[in-house]
Amino acid sequence: MSEILLQIDGKEVGATEGMTLLEAARKVGISIPTLCHHEKLEPYGGCRLCTVEVESRGWTKLVVACVYPVEKNLVVRTRSEKVDRIRKMILELLLAHAPDAFALQDLAKEYGADKDRFEKEASFCIHCGLCVRYCAEVKKKNAVGFVDRGTRREISFIPEIAAKECWNCKECFPLCPTEALQAAFVLTKALFSPPHPGPEPRG
Amino acid sequence: MDNERIDQIIDKHQCEASSLIQVLLEIQSENHWLPKEALERVSEKLQVPLTRIRHIATFYKAFSLVPKGRHEIHICMGTACHVRGATRVLDTVQDLTGIKPGETDLELKFSLETVNCLGCCALGPVMEIGGKTHGKMAPAKTADVLKNYE
Incomplete structure (x- = not known):
């Protein structure tokens, strides 16, 4: 396969076709923060934290490193002022949902994000989809999925599948960037609450 | 709504997983809502995971997972x-x-x-x-x- 040369943070990087910017950067030891990325799973681009600035043909644009494929002669900046500002904002928004997540707090310190900037709406889920995708792609059990949309979107286990599969697996718990609280809680709820026809009716 | 009628609707769409939304819409318009049993049947016949069907059925407002009036x-x-x-x-x-x-x-x-x-x-x-x-x-x-x- 032909080698593609590009520049990341001033470093010349060789990559193969089909690689993402994130993979190319990690290969040469440049770290880009991610929350929804997992090497066993398909790229998802859910958290947008790996946003980087890309320059090609004189134009700069912001792209998500975990889904953007490498191109010839790209100039990538992973820590420009603009990128840091965007990551700070993303972290502040995510912290409104999961204020106690250690992974988020560490990143917040690095980017100077204020966890009290936005009113707390602690759902403990940042919709990274790691548990949902891991269950579907690696375990092929599809015990957990998203339901509803927009601000009401949440993860939900299917009790019938969960009762059979989840006790011996629980592999999705440690994946959670918000310390596994949410998946454990939702699973328990799915298994121990009396059956009802489906998610609560929408208002 | 019985399984036979659901199977008929699914067969009309040649058991194609890509016709999932069409199948759900037809069940919805005949039955006025999507019972859990119906979703399970559709999942089995179309080979689509139930999590995905639920994701879609809760995403669109045209679908209802609770009984609706006539x-x-x-x-x-x-x-x-x-x-x-x-x-x-x-x-x-x-x-x-x-x-x-x-x-x-x-x-x-x-x-x-x-x-x-x-x-x-x-x-x-x-x-x-x-x-x-x-x-x-x-x-x-x-x-x-x-x-x-x-």
């Missing part, structure tokens, strides 16, 4: 209808049926929803029941219209 009332709350007194129409319907927007009565006769524009502002205030549009509504007229539904 007649679905949509009351337009758009700007044009609003200034022409849609709130009063809504209040009357609520009084007559005893249900609030988003609810269904116990006999499964009516379901009530508010919508934001039905696209025929000149007819405002507009009320739509089971796909039939009733224009220029007034509280008294509302009662007459509702009487015609069994």
Whole structure:
């Protein structure tokens, strides 16, 4: 396969076709923060934290490193002022949902994000989809999925599948960037609450 | 709705997983809601995981996972209808049926929803029941219209 040369943070990087910017950067030891990325799973681009600035043909644009494929002669900046500002904002928004997540707090310190900037709406889920995708792609059990949309979107286990599969697996718990609280809680709820026809009716 | 009818609908779409939404829409329009058993049947026949079906069924407002009444009332709350007194129409319907927007009565006769524009502002205030549009509504007229539904 032909080698593609590009520049990341001033470093010349060789990559193969089909690689993402994130993979190319990690290969040469440049770290880009991610929350929804997992090497066993398909790229998802859910958290947008790996946003980087890309320059090609004189134009700069912001792209998500975990889904953007490498191109010839790209100039990538992973820590420009603009990128840091965007990551700070993303972290502040995510912290409104999961204020106690250690992974988020560490990143917040690095980017100077204020966890009290936005009113707390602690759902403990940042919709990274790691548990949902891991269950579907690696375990092929599809015990957990998203339901509803927009601000009401949440993860939900299917009790019938969960009762059979989840006790011996629980592999999705440690994946959670918000310390596994949410998946454990939702699973328990799915298994121990009396059956009802489906998610609560929408208002 | 029995499994036989669901199978018929699925067969009509050649058991294609890509026809999932069409299948769900047909079940929804015949049955007025999507029971869990129906979703399980569809999941089995189309080889689509139940999590995915649930994701789709909760995403689109056209689908309902709770029983709906035989007649679905949509009351337009758009700007044009609003200034022409849609709130009063809504209040009357609520009084007559005893249900609030988003609810269904116990006999499964009516379901009530508010919508934001039905696209025929000149007819405002507009009320739509089971796909039939009733224009220029007034509280008294509302009662007459509702009487015609069994």
